[in-house]
Amino acid sequence: MTIGVRASRRTRVARPSAQRSVIPLFPTLWPHMLRARAGAAWPFPIEWPDARDLYLARYGIYEAVKTLGLAGREVLFPAFFHSVELDALVAAGARPRFFPVGDDLRVDPDTIVERIGPSTAALYLIHYAGFPGTVDALSRVCRDRGLLLLEDCAHALLSSAGDRPLGSFGDAAVFSLPKVVPVPNGGIVVYRAGPADDAMRRERPPRIAVGAHAASSMLLNLQMRGIRGSRRLRASLIRLGRAAFRTAGVDHMPTGTPIFVPSCLALTMSSISRRILSSQDFSSIVQRRRRNYQRLRDRVGDLAPPMTVADLPPGVSPLFYPFLTDDRDLVMRRLKSRGIEIGEFWPEWHAAVPRHEFPQVDRLRRRALWLPCHQDLTDAAIDRLARAVREVLGEVSA
Numbered sequence: 001m002t003i004g005v006r007a008s009r010r011t012r013v014a015r016p017s018a019q020r021s022v023i024p025l026f027p028t029l030w031p032h033m034l035r036a037r038a039g040a041a042w043p044f045p046i047e048w049p050d051a052r053d054l055y056l057a058r059y060g061i062y063e064a065v066k067t068l069g070l071a072g073r074e075v076l077f078p079a080f081f082h083s084v085e086l087d088a089l090v091a092a093g094a095r096p097r098f099f100p101v102g103d104d105l106r107v108d109p110d111t112i113v114e115r116i117g118p119s120t121a122a123l124y125l126i127h128y129a130g131f132p133g134t135v136d137a138l139s140r141v142c143r144d145r146g147l148l149l150l151e152d153c154a155h156a157l158l159s160s161a162g163d164r165p166l167g168s169f170g171d172a173a174v175f176s177l178p179k180v181v182p183v184p185n186g187g188i189v190v191y192r193a194g195p196a197d198d199a200m201r202r203e204r205p206p207r208i209a210v211g212a213h214a215a216s217s218m219l220l221n222l223q224m225r226g227i228r229g230s231r232r233l234r235a236s237l238i239r240l241g242r243a244a245f246r247t248a249g250v251d252h253m254p255t256g257t258p259i260f261v262p263s264c265l266a267l268t269m270s271s272i273s274r275r276i277l278s279s280q281d282f283s284s285i286v287q288r289r290r291r292n293y294q295r296l297r298d299r300v301g302d303l304a305p306p307m308t309v310a311d312l313p314p315g316v317s318p319l320f321y322p323f324l325t326d327d328r329d330l331v332m333r334r335l336k337s338r339g340i341e342i343g344e345f346w347p348e349w350h351a352a353v354p355r356h357e358f359p360q361v362d363r364l365r366r367r368a369l370w371l372p373c374h375q376d377l378t379d380a381a382i383d384r385l386a387r388a389v390r391e392v393l394g395e396v397s398a
């Protein structure tokens with residue numbers, strides 16, 4: 001019967017399949033988020049009077065070094081970092097001196113004090129995974145020793161230490177928006193002493209590049225929901241998009257790549273990002289991230305305890321769930337084969353860091369992975385993720 005056939009087809013198309021769906025690393029773009037919402041309640045530092053928006057956070061790091069007068073001066077910098085943070089700092093003329101970071105992703109204030117020399121001008125502090133990095137004690141050290149504090153909140157939008165937002169402790173702070181909300185680009189730099197003088201004229205990024213990133217995120221959203229054909233469609237469109245960029249001679253605008261491109265210093269956040277931001281319910285995002293992190297910890301914490309503090313402190317909005325394993329590459333491969341995107345927690349050494357001086361950070365880079373806990377993930381998705389992690393860790397240790 002025709003009606004029966006139609007009904008069963010529709011059911012097949014619409015029903016998400018656990019096999020076909022993916023668990024993405026970052027939140028994805030839902031179509032309704034393209035509708036701007038008036039009267040949005042902005043959290044710090046979005047739309048803050050002392051904040052400036054940029055194409056990505058890395059360009060805010062460059063700007064902060066210049067604005068705070070750190071060019072040519074020594075900045076204490078963690079030996080555990082991604083890579084582009086340091087490239088931006090060095091491009092702006094600062095001289096890094098490295099300090100260790102513990103397996104718990106925290107910085108011991110004594111190691112900072114030991115390294116302060118006559119030419120030290122500032123401390124660069126990363127709030128890894130959205131967890132406050134000893135910020136009270138380190139702010140005191142900076143105040144007492146006359147150092148400037150630069151907070152790297154690339155992972156820490158919406159996160160607080162108690163009731164004080166991260167990024168409000170330092171002389172300057174930078175935020176990376178695409179890690180927390182599904183915008184195609186967007187970084188923010190904010191200064192304690194008020195807005196920086198800025199003669200640079202900035203432009204919006206080219207629409208074609210922004211649209212391509214937004215479309216890719218929306219297709220990933222379909223893939224996450226297990227919509228039939230979405231994986232192939234996304235792969236084909238990415239291929240087509242790249243070819244179109246090449247043919248049109250348009251520069252690829254890097255998002256999700258650790259590259260510092262000086263020409264991007266002259267760009268702002270895109271208007272699509274602004275519109276997507278206005279559609280977000282920020283307090284629900286924090287609640288969902290906290291719930292997912294705790295649910296993951298309850299389900300896998302015995303096999304893969306989080307590297308961060310055991311309890312989730314009030315105010316923290318976790319970016320992800322970091323853990324250590326001796327079988328990093330195997331665990332990653334096996335989870336990926338189950339449709340789970342898993343984060344590599346910075347396995348590569350930057351050439352500027354004397355590796356032999358930081359054996360413990362070397363161990364960290366060889367063992368650290370991270371699991372997503374973002375707001376797109378439902379209880380069912382977290383349970384699937386946790387089951388897969390338990391299976392894989394069981395297999396590799398057998």
Ligand SMILES: Cc1ncc(COP(=O)(O)O)c(C=O)c1O
Pocket residue numbers: 056057058059081082084085126152154155175176177186187256
């Ligand atoms: C700790 C840290 N800081 C800064 C950045 C740079 O952020 P963006 O990609 O927005 O430039 C990253 C990106 O990976 C990061 O992990």
